[in-house]
Amino acid sequence: MAAQDNSSTDGVGPGRPGARLSRRIFLAGSTGLAGSIGAAPAAADSLADVPPRAPGADLGAHSERSKYVRIDRIPEAGPGMRNVDPDNAINAKTPHQQLFGTITPTDLHYERSHAGVPDIDPAQHRLLIHGMVDKPLVLNVDDLKAMPSVSRVVFIECTGNGWENWRKADPDLTVQHTHGLISTNEWTGVSLRFLVDLVGKQRGSNWMLAEGGDGAGVDRSIPLTEEILDEAFVAYGQNGEPLRPAHGFPMRLIMPGFEGNLHIKWLRRLKFADQPWMTRWETARYTQLLPSGKARQFQLRMETNSVITSPSGTMKIRPGYNRVSGFAWSGHGSIARVEISTDGAKSWKVAQLNHPVLPKAQTRFQIDWVWDGKPTRIVSRSTDDKGNTQPDRSHFIAQNGTNALFHYSAQQTWSIDEAGRVSNVLA
């Protein structure tokens, strides 16, 4: 195992193997690039080669997107149901093929809801904390803001992320379709352990019910492990500002590393007891149908996973130099290694990881690649710092079968044909 040279720098620098390769290729290919990697326009050395300067518009209360940038989520009604009335949509997927870095833009964070987005006045909203506790409490959002705060950059992933590829592969899917149900934001709020100590959780009350304030009233039983007591928090801030309504305004439970549906939005209640509640969300809904025909309950942690976002489904590449990049994540901790195959999983190279590598957050990877123009398949596989490696599809299906709908974490393969067209395939 080659050592990962990713801890001592603020990014992928020019001394890295990949950067040396790409610089050599850029230099060999051209003296002026201007969108023509591989081609070689005339050298340019004058301001006549760039557009003139231009006066501008007024400053305002907010800086909006450029009119030249179109960047939207896709509302869907479920696997394979992408052209739906907005009022039938159950989720809206993040356009990863257009994004950079670690942070997902706030308004493009994926959304999954069971009864739409409630319109909550924060002045009226309350959080009840009760059950097997010494001092039941009712808190509003100002109470939370007065308490010691934690901030954390963390991924949230719908347990249905990847469900498009459970049984068959639609070749026309983008990475937004296949992996658009994960996003990463910086969340700010109050530690669960602080709240638990505040109400005086009683001995033996090792389960917590978290209930949302939407019409569906999603509620889940959460085991109070030391990890969850240390890491979970009740958030009121998202990427620096108050939560957006779609993401739980005015307060939401954050459960780093665990199923998205546990990050209860519009949080109205935390209740403590000595056993789980067996709500319909954990008996009928979020259980996993196994090959044996039995259903698995409380499969809460999201697994080690990764996906190449460039090139990815429906893109088109040219022979010669191409950069392969994407992101990896794990509910177990930090990403330790990402490997890339550009020959259909026959051989693998270690990718570079972009700084900073944060636990339970999206981690960017990249590698240089010279495509010879022949049809091939590209794949990524991640390994986390607990030693979990993302399985290939055949091992994943052998273990999990094809009856299930949740926790799909098999390696994602993109096929590239002789024309450079990139398609979603199973491999």
Added chain:
Amino acid sequence: MAAQDNSSTDGVGPGRPGARLSRRIFLAGSTGLAGSIGAAPAAADSLADVPPRAPGADLGAHSERSKYVRIDRIPEAGPGMRNVDPDNAINAKTPHQQLFGTITPTDLHYERSHAGVPDIDPAQHRLLIHGMVDKPLVLNVDDLKAMPSVSRVVFIECTGNGWENWRKADPDLTVQHTHGLISTNEWTGVSLRFLVDLVGKQRGSNWMLAEGGDGAGVDRSIPLTEEILDEAFVAYGQNGEPLRPAHGFPMRLIMPGFEGNLHIKWLRRLKFADQPWMTRWETARYTQLLPSGKARQFQLRMETNSVITSPSGTMKIRPGYNRVSGFAWSGHGSIARVEISTDGAKSWKVAQLNHPVLPKAQTRFQIDWVWDGKPTRIVSRSTDDKGNTQPDRSHFIAQNGTNALFHYSAQQTWSIDEAGRVSNVLA
């Protein structure tokens, strides 16, 4: 010096002294809080105490802010000129009194421009790299995206941040007025060293001219130190998405730790030479008038600084428990320590730093405080990992005089009167 207990956790946990204090106070004060810290409503233990659940609105392409959240920048025409026509505004300040965590919301990042915001079609935009180089190049934004990328969470600070307090203190200023010209985003782009190696910078060409594409054509000479070659980059991404027009779309120079005006927006040219250009921006504009009457050129680095954002100017507090929080930053590196005084700089306590503490990024601090209801003054002072400590105002003015307009980094004092009103003062 007490050891900083901030490196081994993801936030301020309940085991910290401050958290213990606040928990004790919360528990002593009430059994149900609901916005009433200090008061004590009846205990609550039923869902009748919280509002009913509600059905919701449809999912969409973007998740927008709540209609209950009003959060705006303030466009200004300069120090003390806050009620201006939008077309006379030269900057728009970030509302830090309303924000959380490290990341500034993209549309609330502060803005400072000299000829408004140009409307640039990215398909037409070009970056010329030339001068004392072997291979001059013209790049478009797709060329940059094809190169190895770096991402970094970094503050940008206008060198005029704090100028409101150079000579006198308006008591009615908020922290948005006094410190609204700093923000922190995650930026993604291509390393300057990669580009320098790509064009083959010639021996002795140790200065770089960076020029913007707005009508004013802001251009600055930048010394190519090893630090700048390692850390500077040409960005195309901001908080995960393409740059916003106000922040340099489609490409911008990022200069971690240095004056905001060096982070050239709408970047159209990098030129290399063996001496600085002495543009009007570095002779007439961004120079510092010293007490001696001489002007200092090329004071490029932003100093160690900090400010308390809660409580801050125009807020009102109550006697009893209050949390004091804010943020610190340094162009030299990471924040090592923040100290808080709640008795007008007579005594100091070490504040807790929120994780993660990133170099050249805003770092959150917080501390518990019990206010006895008597008039007092609260102050913060930061120390960075290079040992630089933020000076008090008298030392700062003794060294820098009152003729200058830039690089104000004296400790910020907020006065609190017997009614709990918080005001901006000099101390």
